[in-house]
Ligand code: MIC
């Protein structure tokens with residue numbers, strides 16, 4: 106039987122388990138990446154596990170999220186990460202060098218290799234045929250130490266692309282169409298593989314836009330074949346030697362197949378507050394807008410920026426619209442400057458930001474009250490922009506630029522023939538902001554700098570035999586990690602300070618939650634479908650741990666968050682019967698007899714409510730995960746394992 110692309114990569118990297126769908130497998134990881142908002146925790150954990158030098162082929166620490174630096178906190182974190190990287194054998198991408206996923210694609214990603222990153226958009230690397238996966242910082246730390254990364258052997262969904270995109274229809278419209286077809290839950294447990302004749306018509310940056318936003322499908326990863334386009338891109342990056350061809354066998358078996366006709370696609374928009382709430386831009390045309398933001402790891406490549414520059418050239422941004430542009434990397438920024446396109450953007454009235462995540466993670470550029478913001482980003486979750494009552498729409502750079510000029514939603518296909526963008530034979534290459542680590546010998550004398558904002562990591566505890574506590578919070582479906590642990594300019598500086606961070610936990614849903622959780626000494630949370638979707642931030646598990654949360658019961662969990670809960674010793678359990686969700690009320694006392702015993706060896710447990718309702722719960726855990734939970738989390742587990750050795 107033939108293999109899919111992802112199966113070929115897994116076959117070359119599997120170190121534990123069998124390639125049987127739905128079972129746990131361990132993979133050897135070739136490369137890792139971190140960004141600063143999750144990186145501090147990852148490196149604190151690397152240090153706690155006493156890993157002196159990284160054992161991967163390549164590990165890179167990027168600074169791209171917390172670059173506002175409105176106090177000492179971010180700068181302290183940057184210096185901490187820089188000194189850890191030097192000492193422990195990582196490359197360090199300095200602030201100003203760009204967004205991790207864009208830079209990694211340009212300078213480091215390799216077809217056929219594995220990459221995990223402490224950021225959910227790590228699958229961007231699938232644009233060059235690399236298996237990139239988002240993970241919690243602790244899992245990244247383990248991989249840096251040479252340990253395996255565990256996932257459930259994924260289902261493989263094939264998206265067959267036919268035809269060719271029309272003028273002014275972008276790669277963003279392709280992934281928005283896939284989101285319309287599959288929804289934010291449609292990719293759970295799966296890798297999305299793109300194939301078909303249409304693939305050849307898409308450049309690597311276009312493919313990367315599509316794989317990037319596969320994160321919003323809940324997918325484990327997304328991947329394109331590695332072909333002549335991939336070779337062209339790598340050669341233009343001065344990395345022709347990194348190319349290998351990679352495609353699925355003709356008789357590969359897929360779990361599901363969809364076809365997207367690129368020629369039939371029209372510009373689309375994801376409407377508030379979910380990336381799968383899709384409408385055509387045509388149906389929104391004429392509605393007033395207040396803000397446009399172009400950039401983020403989804404749409405900040407040179408070709409995106411050049412397209413926007415050509416559309417804005419000689420025009421002025423509408424007086425009622427504020428337009429921000431953040432190029433994805435120093436390479437993109439430099440090349441925009443070199444060819445004069447930057448001058449066109451500035452002349453049109455764009456507000457040029459540094460090459461970083463910026464407004465995508467609420468670091469500045471929040472919209473006005475009740476503002477309508479069009480963004481080329483990948484997430485429009487409630488309040489993520491920093492303005493709770495704003496309406497954020499996710500669109501292509503083409504739609505964004507056309508609308509910025511018009512002052513209203515504008516379908517760019519009404520503008521006639523699109524400008525032609527020629528990609529360079531060779532990108533401008535200058536890695537001077539990527540610092541190399543100290544040699545192993547020199548590293549011994551180096552000290553790691555730790556500012557006062559860096560607080561110790563809370564420790565998990567072994568579970569009690571019986572669990573008796575309160576249901577301290579009940580929430581609905583599709584709760585994101587932005588609900589659990591919001592980001593933004595006010596909160597992000599505390600990513601390495603869990604006690605301070607805990608003051609903001611779940612406040613988007615319930616402003617009293619942190620106080621209540623503290624007063625009750627913790628308890629259990631009840632969620633709906635797809636609990637914990639979105640970001641990879643392990644703070645969404647660490648902070649509840651700090652507040653005393655012992656278990657989360659939900660209808661279903663998002664992959665990375667479920668792994669993070671287990672890593673910190675919080676037990677994820679699902680409702681056997683979804684209708685039982687209605688039988689438990691917030692504030693009720695609950696009891697689980699034989700809680701620890703269930704974790705040790707059972708697949709089920711029964712939760713009894715104060716009113717005597719008996720609710721069966723399911724524990725879907727591998728042996729390894731049971732051991733981790735019994736040890737009170739991965740840090741305790743790894744330490745116990747290494748001292749046993
Ligand atoms: C995001 O897009 O939500 C982030 C910020 O990049 C996160 C990581 C984080 O919370 O630091 C992600 O996607 O994993």
Ligand code: SF4
Nearest residue numbers: 226401402462465466
């Ligand atoms: Fe940064 Fe936004 Fe991409 Fe997250 S989604 S990595 S915040 S640009």
